[in-house]
Amino acid sequence: MPEPILQVRDLTVHFYTYAGIVKAIENVSFDVYKGETFALVGETGCGKSVTSRALTQLIESPGRIVNGEVIYHSEKGPIDLLKLSEEEIREIRGNEIAYIFQDPHASLDPLYTVGYQIAEAIEVHGKVKNIKEGIKKAVDILRAVLIPDPEKRVHNYPHELSGGMKQRIVIGTGIANNPRILIADEPTTALDVTVQAQILDLINSLKEKYHATVILITHNLGVVAETADRVAVMYAGKIVEIGSVEQIFKNPLHPYTKGLLKAVPNPMTKIERLEAIPGTVPNLITPPGGCRFHPRCPYVMEVCKKKVPELVEIEDGHFVACHLY
């Protein structure tokens, strides 16, 4: 029986904008097990990033975590991350749960050397006495993220490095404190294809090395197939299907998951043309009633328009929220 490290229950985040309340994510529940790579998949605007940020209360005004709990099984025992004060959650951020953000060009402060920024991440959690010592440690971290000539690079400013190098630095800041959970929010989106594979390999090898758990957020199903152990598919702020990679790719149950997989070229089979899912992601201020996917669903039934489907277990560890099952 795998041991859970993070249990998310009924997580709901709303954004209070002038146009109305944006129900960005609603009743999101999932478990992440120790040592696995858990992928959160979905198209743009479906709430993947909001979910990942809500885990450590990183939601900024006008957003608010309305409901839910995030049970984190720390070494000292389980704690609800959403009930912690700002001070307490800060101890966890970057220390036990670290982030890697999407755009390496924007996630480094242009005014500080990369060494300083890594050192700052270590220093704030009291693992080194001062920045100077932290920079010495940063050299080791740069070596770990496979940056050539780390003694020199540690004194470079972000603008002096390439995109791939910057993403390695960002990963370096993420792993600086040896976190137990590493949340990678579309870590390869801003990079070109040749560098993407290197970065994914790097995340995987670091995960092995530091025994970390990785939550990978992406819309790239190729990346998921390559790296993830389990997958949660999100649509319009809700989780529609959770399962292992094999289950999701071999036996997709939810019509949305099926559509997603059909939209990706498969080198094994010869297809004449790729299929797109008709329609667009609904407006989350007034989401469609019942199942949120029903306006775009090819198998839509009367019940879909009225009743919200619950996640049900179809096979071992494979959950789906659809009235078809």
Place this chain on the structure above:
Amino acid sequence: MQEEYKKNIFDKIADKLVYGIASFISLFKKDWKAKNKSKMEEWRLMLYALNRSPPALIGVFLVIIFILLGIFGPRLATWRYNYFPSLYTMNFTQVVLAPPGSKAYLEFANTTITYPLGADHFGRDLLSLILSGARTSFVVSIIVISLGVPLGIVLGLIAGYKGGKVDELLMRITDMFLAFPALILAIALSAVLPERIQGFIESHVLLQKFVLWIFALDTREAGNLGRLLSVILAMIIVWWPVYARITRGSTLTEKEKLYIEAARAIGLSSWTIMFKHILPNIIGPILVYITLDFGSVVLMEAGLSFLGLGATPPIADWGRIVYDGAQYFPKAWWLVFYPGLIVMLVALGWNLLGDGLRDVLDPKTRRSIEFKVKKAKGEGEENA
């Protein structure tokens, strides 16, 4: 063949200056020079960019003169501001409102006094008064900027970063201050404050001594400090809201950037993020604004004294000289013309400098200079 980059005299001065400062820091911090080579290069390019703009250079020149006058003015003055020649002669007409270039013999003091720029209605030498008055302007502008601006910046940062109710509260207070015309508010405040400040300053002897010292005043003037300080306080009170508003605006855009979120995600505290990551990234435009505002403070201080607030005679103050001299205008035109001219030059100097700084602090201007310098390769390395 492209045109070679030619260094002018100012560029050479810039090289020497940067090299000098770097060597000076190296005295205390070993191998600072080797480590910060790129920083020195950046400074050099900044100064080169400044050298490309003649108005900015004029600004630098005027500002340096103002600063030097501010520091050494009272020492350069031949006569103290409270030396009244009319007390040392029976022949008032030769000293009172003496025209520029005239001389007078003071029979009781047995000295001759010359008036290069003329005399005021007490027979005081106008040149000496202007020199002494430079200190007043200089100290007032420094105090107002160094207290008012940080106050505004801190409040703006907090309002912008925290958002929500804190932002609403702080910005409404700021709006209240901005709703009043600054000059009117300052007039009202400097009319109300003096007595309390006088009482306060008299009960703190050390502070009183310090204030007298920085304004280069005699102990006799202790009774007049209240009015001078009330103007300073009034100006601080009207000065911070603008900065709070600018800082808040830039903070709002800056805090949305991903690296601020990344800083939050590694567990940095709000204060660290505000002062170490947001402030340095938005300080450029604020610096330009500060430079422009030095001129405005000098102008406003002169304006308030011209209205009869602030420095009281015999304390030398540019605005006050104009105020007192206005009664004798146009006969004694020099009492209005020379102090007015110097106030104008100082304000102009700060404005030109601020304009120049705007170009210099823009990395794009700097890069274009860099390309030119690099074309003349080798030459740039000799001093760096």
